[in-house]
Amino acid sequence: MYSYKIGISSEEHDEFVKKSSQTNLLQSSDWAKIKDNWGNERLGVYKDQELVAVASILIQPLPLGFTMLYIPRGPIMDYQNKDLVAYMLQSIKTFAKSKRAVFAKFDPSLFLRKGLIGQEVEDQEVSVAIIQFLEKFGVEWVGRTKDMGETIQPRFQANIYKEYFTEEQLSKSTKQAIRTARNKGVEVVFGGPELLDEFAALMKKTEARKGIHLRGKDYYEKLLTTYAGQSYITLSRINLSQRLTSLENQLEKNLLEVSRFNEKTKPGKIDNNRQEKERLEEEIQFLKQALDAGKETVSLSGTLTLEYGGTSENVYAGMDENFRRYQPAILTWYETAQHAFDRGADWQNMGGIENDLDGGLYHFKSKFNPMIEEFVGEFNLPTSLLYPLVNKAYQLRKKLRNKQ
Template identity: 25%
Template sequence: MQFVKITPDEFEKFTTENFSHYTQSRLNYEHLEHDYNNAHLLGVKDDNDEVIAAGLFTEARALKYFKYFYSQRGPVLDYNNIALVNFFFKSLTSYLKKHNCLYVRLDPYILENLRNADGEIVKSYDNRILINTLESLGYKHEGFTVGYSKTSQARWLSVLDLQGKSEKQLLKEMDYQTRRNIKRTEEMGVDVCTLPIEETDRFFKLFKMAEEKHGFSFRDEPYFEELQQAYKGNASLRLAYVDLTKYLSNLTTKLNTLQTQLSEVESALEESPNSKKQKTKHTQITQQLNSTRRKIDDTENTIKSDGEILDLAAAIYIYNDHEVYYLSSGSNPKYNPYMGAYKLQWEMIKFAKAHGIDRYNFYGVTGDFSEDAEDAGVQQFKKGFNADVEEYIGDFVKPINTAAYTLGKAIGKL
């Protein structure tokens, strides 16, 4: 085996053929190298010159004179091959020392537990040998954390398995209310479009509403523009919207149909005034008529106050050969009755199926499954789509220059 710098072509081939996160991609490497000149493609080749391990590492300044290295959701290799793990990380240490590294962080894309949406373990993966091996190589495991972190990637992800399932089966496996909400969005004419990068502000306006609702601050608008540029055709903004003029037209058509049906029932009741069946139909149609008239009134008033086109919800998605990732989103709470978020998710699940992608990744949850969890509502929303929760192994940190790292920690500069 040999530890080498690998080419973008070699890296792309390896990460395409082996399960990997979207951050471990050629697109991300080219973006980082072009804009920041801070990326390293490192790997191991076997005796046949075939790549058997690969990782994208980034560097950043630390304590003015040193560098901090990070492999986000990487590196990509068979972590069950302990000999390979030993060789890769021993060789990596030698490489980092030559590049004035202070310390390195890893958060491999390795499952610790597969859980259902209520947090119960469905399948557990025994990573003790791997953790012990990495710790013997100087990597400190930062533990099985719960909650969101400002310094680490989400350790808990909500993922829907699409493999071998039709759209019909996926819908059937969702809970009743989620299925019903998706159906209602179709009845209301809610649609989804792709926003060009020039209209990122439409997404960001909705995203800011989510920040205000949940009391957090994440990124500014240029970040989302950069993300689209970095991942080119593999990142997009999707917007759920409704054209109220079309919805109003459909409601009017429905109203006319119901009025015709009511007239027919009333005629039948004149002939058979004691018919329970016709009386029941009369009550049901009358209720539907009243409901439709209210919707028409509400829609006409909304058009007058807010306009004909309503932006309901928007999200930014990235996908690779392995997963579709639902990263960041926002919605206008004023328009929650149109349930744009449900339409967004369903359309992108269908997108994944159409592109032969087997995983739909709803992304991070806290891992706190109690009723008062800070993301309890978000978890319930994702649970409705029948998503499981994947718990990952977590972060590992290794000081390369131990003395300087210890000093930096002591003075609070890391």
């Protein structure tokens, strides 16, 4: 016999979520504190007084006193238990009517496909069957959307699993980029709020470079404080004076080598020396200009990571494009993941990628040997006769926002 309860405690909710194979940061009770411009309720389903399903529900106000419900990466339950799924959906409908919700949108942590890059994968039969059952219950499946902006959460993500992540397992080019960054004096530090100013500045530079609007320092601080003890910033830095001294020493050796050349010196050696001299002089000039601008130690790249129930999410990342030559992003992302595993995470999610697996996000994140995971995507559960009209307006608004 099933029963449901609205307003279960955050402790009871989180304990259930963390024990589930569908554990996800977005179903943590604290995520609703981050999305505080939405309302929130926690719904629990019980069987004989034992908690068997949960949903942290965000509530978005709509015009004329109506609302929309959204359950990010949930509900969390056994989707192969049809009686339980049917009861949960009916419970959501009942709750929706109490909130004058036109529909409830949800995108559970279920995958259609997942596999390492290069692996041949097929649709998971269990997930296909779940979709078909949900549709029979009157739920509308949004389908295999083709554009990343068509869904609230990315339908594809690059997720690094601990067992597939060592430096030796990375591609030759990725390992070379990591060595390059280290050899050039890039250092990585981990911390919290004390690194916020540097991280926020990097995010502003990323915002300007990409021509997009990102969050500000207050929001990043909110993430760190809400998930205190379960969050960290990774920053890569370089000391310009130390790097300059190293280059000047290298140039001195280069010039000394030139003084030893004679008519027997091979042309190839002379040419290599000349190219090295030009490279050293160009970088020396670059560093002197940065030092003249008052910079000493510079932040190059950064990430902000949140942890929850053995999982780790790289939620924001930024870089100073002017220092791209030092390969800071690859080293920073590598160290971010390694730090996550050192802290006990089972996987480190690098976030969304393009649905066609052919874009800048995909090509960068593929360097870290991730599992490519395709979620089943979004479902809409109509809870009002106004649903067809409101959903059309919702889709139009989303298209307009994506064009901006």
